[in-house]
Ligand SMILES: Nc1ncnc2c1ncn2[C@@H]1O[C@H](COP(=O)(O)OP(=O)(O)OP(=O)(O)O)[C@@H](O)[C@H]1O
């Protein structure tokens with residue numbers, strides 16, 4: 001029932017007007033948030049779960065009937081709903097680019113149309129957060145990032161699925177226990193200022209904590225004064241418990257003030273006191289830009305806690321993925337479809353398509369190639385391609401010495417799941433492996449290079465033909 005009304009009113013109409021027509025829909029986006037170089041695709045698992053459970057119960061049907069706009073025949077169709085679509089999709093964690101089909105849904109129009117709202121809701125949200133997490137973890141380099149955003153997320157679903165997406169995008173853990181339980185991802189955390197304030201002294205608070213949690217002893221040192229109270233008290237507690245096995249699990253967290261200045265001073269104090277292994281975690285409205293700045297200024301940081309700016313993707317909070325009809329099929333005959341717009345960016349790319357990733361001799365990806373579905377995996381050397389960016393279609397290229405990979409496995413075949421779902425941590429690993437095959441120039445946070453998404457000449461021909469026909 002999480003569906004825009006028009007999916008259902010169209011479904012009601014398709015059943016009467018075009019009952020035997022098959023539709024092909026592509027999911028894609030036109031712009032990477034934050035003017036970034038790539039998006040990390042996420043949310044497929046929740047689409048799979050949704051599709052596997054797609055049904056209308058008596059209460060749903062009674063509600064829809066009460067709206068007074070649906071034919072009984074349509075309500076009967078929903079009652080006996082049996083999903084029979086095919087779905088192809090990028091795997092979760094994949095670096096993906098503008099104007100390429102991330103998913104393609106093929107099936108009875110009435111069914112394929114119905115999936116639009118939920119697919120976009122799920123994929124747009126999780127890909128947005130995974131992409132933000134990728135930017136933040138990229139800025140953090142090899143230092144771990146903990147996701148701390150549940151309290152600032154836009155509601156419970158955003159907290160839970162946002163935590164999942166953050167881990168896909170590279171976060172090492174989440175503070176959100178429900179997300180840990182739901183998705184089997186690591187949970188972690190430190191303590192709040194309330195813990196410190198509860199005790200007569202900061203020292204008492206630290207000491208009690210260290211005895212309680214000798215294996216996870218990160219003390220929050222900024223309640224009163226980081227350098228004159230917090231760090232000295234932490235050191236005193238560490239000294240007292242030295243030799244009791246806590247040395248490798250100790251650290252401090254700084255949650256306010258000038259990160260660069262305070263961490264440099266704190267690092268020196270900890271080192272001078274004989275605790276070079278004590279880690280320094282920082283938090284406080286962090287994002288990729290603050291992290292990059294403080295690290296380049298020499299801040300002494302071992303880990304980051306990142307909340308509101310990650311879980312809300314604050315700097316650019318929408319991924320505008322769309323779901324567009326690209327072809328219909330009747331009696332085995334596929335007819336490409338196009339939507340024309342004054343804005344070239346909003347003109348759709350017609351046809352049932354495949355997506356190939358092209359790699360050079362070193363295994364580095366240099367372009368994605370869209371072809372019509374019946375074109376074979378490209379092997380001819382050299383290969384002629386055309387730029388798919390609607391503003392750059394005049395740019396053509398000839399590529400040589402490449403290998404091509406079909407990067408969209410089939411997920412559903414005739415309504416049955418044919419894809420083995422990886423765990424979230426497996427997805428995170430896959431994402432890192434795929435990112436290692438992307439150029440640094442595309443991955444950087446500021447002014448990245450634009451990755452090539454190309455069309456095969458046949459696909460370009462179909463697009464040009466449909467445009468010309470419709471413009472007559
Ligand atoms: N050395 C630094 N360089 C760049 N940005 C920093 C540095 N230190 C802190 N920041 C960032 O600047 C922003 C403001 O930090 P500041 O501690 O002044 O904030 P605040 O919210 O006023 O803190 P407080 O919790 O003390 O009220 C935060 O996003 C913080 O992460």
Ligand SMILES: O=P(O)(O)OC[C@H]1O[C@H](OP(=O)(O)OP(=O)(O)O)[C@H](O)[C@@H]1O
Pocket residue numbers: 148149151152192193255283284285286305306307308309
């Ligand atoms: O700043 P974020 O990236 O969202 O990270 C999470 C924040 O949540 C906690 O703050 P809390 O809710 O206790 O309030 P605070 O902002 O006053 O520290 C924590 O101390 C961080 O500051």
Ligand SMILES: O=C(O)c1cccnc1
Pocket residue numbers: 148149175188189190191192283305307
């Ligand atoms: O565990 C922490 O330190 C934590 C958790 C949520 C938000 N801020 C901090």
